[in-house]
Amino acid sequence: MKIVIAGAGDMGYHLAEQLSFDNKDIVLIDTDKDVLDNVASHLDVLTIVGDSTSLEVLKNANVQDAAMLMAVTTSEKTNIVTAALAKQLGAKRVIARVRTHDYLLPDHEVYFNQIGIDNIISPTMLCSSEIKRMLKNSSFTDVFEFEEGKLNVVGITLDQYSTLVNKKISDMSTNPIFEDIRIIAIVRGQMTIIPRGNTIIRNNDHVFFISNKKAVESILDLLGQKKVTVTNVMIIGGDDMAYATALKLEKEYRVTLIHKDKERCKWLSERLDNTLVINGDYKNIELLIEEGLEEMQAFISVTESSETNIITSLTAKNHGVYKAIAHVDTREYIHISHSIGVDSLINKKLVAANQITRFLRKGNVEAVSGIHGVDAEFIQYVITKNNRVTRKSLKDLHFPDTAIVAGVIRGDEVFIPDGDFMLQIDDKTIVLALPTAKTALEKLFH
Structure with a gap:
């Protein structure tokens, strides 16, 4: 399967890395040769230096043979043009990364479909939804729900x-x-x-x-822990991520947002109906305390600086805040989230990349969920009639050591299976897998 990715930043790199484990034929396009050289030194991908909105560049990438093109550069316009052209050239499916929130409204997505774009995604909106999900189960750093909560995974x-x-x-x-x-x-x-x-x-x-x-x-x-209900939330930062997060939270929580730019605060206060917007320096801890930091159950740090987000979140924890979530742009930080004292680190590009990869899974896949900071993901398979996994117990299926059947949903029943469990037709099977197990799983469940 040929996959073309336009944009070799964090999101493009993560997509290429995820898909390289699946033995996909990957072509990566970017205007920065140094960035592509770095990718090529770590991953088995073909790189092309050039502008992905160029027909010549797209043809050189053989986009006409691609099962999918993903336009994930930092430029919204570049992504839209790239995806539309790729579709016209013959790419079977195209996805474009966007920033404008209005594009994601159901009434507006049809316009993108009319120019050939199959799916649009917004890392910011996906990340704000992820933050909301984290607050719902604030006692845990990670929460995954399957089939509307019939099965839950928590970390x-x-x-x-x-x-x-x-x-x-x-x-x-x-x-x-x-x-x-x-x-x-x-x-x-x-x-x-x-x-x-x-x-x-x-x-x-x-x-x-x-x-x-x-x-x-x-x-x-x-574990001897008490459930804490979040009612008061403080957000620091004022860019699109802060706005999208406040917009999602203000109907259910008492939200205070602090940002340093006066004009931006005015813009935010005009658009947020139930959020207290305060103009001030969020690095000033005395200001945060004055604005109620010690009465907050949750602290969300989404400024433009990863280091500021981590440090202010740690400070919030030291002042008794129960749940601290920090956004980081550097993907390497995600791997240390469980050891530095911040409850949850989140990266919008990785969230979006995990969302995109679910379009590519074979084997009757219903859903895919990546785990932040963990080299594994949940894959939800639906068992079909032509599947050999229904003929043997789990322990006799020669399941890869780097994967586990975590749960099974059978109609209204849920099971946490042991080795003697046998799958049945129409079972929804939730598998946790490391990257090295994906190829074997696709063969097993296909």
């Missing part, structure tokens, strides 16, 4: 006082609570572990649990 970092630390997973099975929950992944440092029975939980491990809807609070009981 949390364990400290030395946790009752699970230094225990072997097989020894926990005697606890009745593990009938409805299971540990399906562990992040230790920068290593992602798919646990087995002999895996031992260590101090500072970031652990992912899967559970049915009723058992989510049982995880907090198991």
Whole structure:
């Protein structure tokens, strides 16, 4: 399968990296030769230096043979023109990255369809939705819902006082609570572990649990933590990300937004109906305290500086804020999010890249969810009649060691399967997989 990516920034690089594990034929276009040389030194991709809005460049990339073109440069206009031209040249499916919020309105998307663009995505809007989802389950750093919450995956970092630390997973099975929950992944440092029975939980491990809807609070009981309800939220920053986030949150939370630019604050206050907009220097901690920092349950830092976002979030934690979320532009920071003290680090480009990759999965895939800072993703397969996975128990399927069947949804029933479990036709199967397992999984579930 041939894939053409226009734009070799963080988002384009992440897409190319994800797809290279799937043995896709990838062509990467960018105007910056140095950036492309860096990508080529790390990934097995073909690079072309040039403007993706050029017909000659697109033809050189053989876009007419592409199953998909993704236009993900930092220029909205470039992306729209690139995608429209690629479709005219014969690309089967085209996706364009946009910044303008109005483009995403249902009534407006039809205009893009009419010029041949199949899908448009906004990293900012996707990221603000992700932040809202994080606040709904503020006790956890990561939350994933499948089939409207029938199955839930949550992540949390364990400290030395946790009752699970230094225990072997097989020894926990005697606890009745593990009938409805299971540990399906562990992040230790920068290593992602798919646990087995002999895996031992260590101090500072970031652990992912899967559970049915009723058992989510049982995880907090198991860990000795109380559920905290978020009502007051402070946002610092004033760009599109801050605006989109405040817009999504202000109907459900009491939101205070602080930004340093006076004119931008005026613009924000005219468009946000239920958000208190304050003009001030968000690096001034005394100002943040004066504006109610210590009464906040959540602090969201989305300024243009990754370092400012991390430092202010850590400061908020030191002042008693329960949940701190920081946006970072540098993808390398994501991998340290579980160890530096900030509850959640988020990168809008990676969120968007994970959204795009779901269009490319084979094997009756219904959904794909990436995990921030983790080299793994959830893939939801639908079992069909022509599938051999219904003929054997899970333990006899020669499942790759770097993947695990985390849960199964069968009609209104949910299962957290063991090795003896057998899949049935129409089951929705949620698999957690490291990149190296993707090819084997596509063969297994195709």
